[in-house]
Amino acid sequence: MNLKGRDFLKLLDFTPEEILYLLDLAAQLKEKKKKGIAVDTLRGKNVALIFEKTSTRTRCAFEVAAHDLGLGTTYLDPSGSQIGKKESIADTARVLSGMFEGIEYRGYGQEIVEELARYSSVPVWNGLTNEFHPTQMLADLLTIREQFGYLKGIRLTYMGDARYNMGNSLMVACAKMGMHFTACTAAKYFPNEVLTAQCRKIAAETGGSVTLTEDVKSGTRGADVIYTDVWVSMGEPDQVWEERIRDLSPYQVNADVMKNAGENAVFMHCLPAFHDLKTKIGAEMGERFGIREMEVTDEVFESSQSRVFEEAENRMHTIKAVMAATI
Numbered sequence: 001m002n003l004k005g006r007d008f009l010k011l012l013d014f015t016p017e018e019i020l021y022l023l024d025l026a027a028q029l030k031e032k033k034k035k036g037i038a039v040d041t042l043r044g045k046n047v048a049l050i051f052e053k054t055s056t057r058t059r060c061a062f063e064v065a066a067h068d069l070g071l072g073t074t075y076l077d078p079s080g081s082q083i084g085k086k087e088s089i090a091d092t093a094r095v096l097s098g099m100f101e102g103i104e105y106r107g108y109g110q111e112i113v114e115e116l117a118r119y120s121s122v123p124v125w126n127g128l129t130n131e132f133h134p135t136q137m138l139a140d141l142l143t144i145r146e147q148f149g150y151l152k153g154i155r156l157t158y159m160g161d162a163r164y165n166m167g168n169s170l171m172v173a174c175a176k177m178g179m180h181f182t183a184c185t186a187a188k189y190f191p192n193e194v195l196t197a198q199c200r201k202i203a204a205e206t207g208g209s210v211t212l213t214e215d216v217k218s219g220t221r222g223a224d225v226i227y228t229d230v231w232v233s234m235g236e237p238d239q240v241w242e243e244r245i246r247d248l249s250p251y252q253v254n255a256d257v258m259k260n261a262g263e264n265a266v267f268m269h270c271l272p273a274f275h276d277l278k279t280k281i282g283a284e285m286g287e288r289f290g291i292r293e294m295e296v297t298d299e300v301f302e303s304s305q306s307r308v309f310e311e312a313e314n315r316m317h318t319i320k321a322v323m324a325a326t327i
Contacts, residue, residue, distance in 0.1 A: 026321035043070030052107030065320035093119035138318035152178040178206035184219030275301035
């Protein structure tokens with residue numbers, strides 16, 4: 001499998017075999033890291049990390065992965081880049097291509113990272129856009145495979161707002177890998193109809209399926225993986241909190257949901273999670289709305305079924321695989 005020079009913008013661009021190759025490579029790199037075996041085969045090369053939206057896991061994962069591979073990194077935060085402001089996206093891509101061997105972008109519309117890739121002569125990697133989060137998907141798939149030993153046939157239920165990057169990306173990932181995806185939420189929060197139809201077509205070829213339901217009992221019964229994300233995404237106005245809490249509270253992941261899924265089910269979350277009041281925003285929301293937890297209860301988050309921290313670590317191993325394979 002040769003992915004050298006390929007962009008990594010969304011899983012729709014990759015075949016199931018290519019995705020499996022990246023997962024296998026990530027597993028190999030993870031094993032070597034655990035054994036202390038160096039893999040700094042890209043020493044002397046450099047990558048640019050553009051973060052129009054800040055992040056803990058994505059930044060740390062890219063920087064540690066790059067360091068392990070021998071890569072140098074230049075981090076450009078929202079104030080450190082002129083992309084789209086004083087310099088066009090096309091010009092930025094061509095400037096950075098002359099200095100770096102790869103470019104990561106984390107920010108807003110998918111069209112931005114797509115344009116970066118169109119004008120870049122080096123690989124471009126999507127660290128998150130409004131529509132897709134492919135590096136998170138590789139980490140999720142690796143975590144699921146580590147837990148169950150396989151992917152094909154796994155039943156994954158996503159609860160919450162399924163209209164944006166996480167709902168979209170999990171639906172695509174499941175369809176590609178022959179998994180059964182269920183969006184369990186209020187109908188107004190279902191994924192985009194066009195993408196849903198596209199994923200159903202893919203799933204028909206891989207043996208997977210896509211289900212949309214408002215019923216918590218049927219939507220979570222027998223699921224292998226229960227997945228959720230924060231109810232309000234970065235950059236959305238404060239006034240949407242009340243609406244989301246009202247609409248999505250019936251889809252909170254709690255002990256009853258996990259019991260309905262079964263004792264072998266695992267809980268996953270891309271983080272950060274509002275499972276207690278120990279964060280500034282969590283405390284504010286608790287005081288404002290009189291709640292202690294949001295999309296997941298602390299009981300589930302801290303339970304033996306939770307795989308959130310294994311999932312977070314796997315961001316680094318899978319991102320390392322993407323950079324190693326494409327550079």
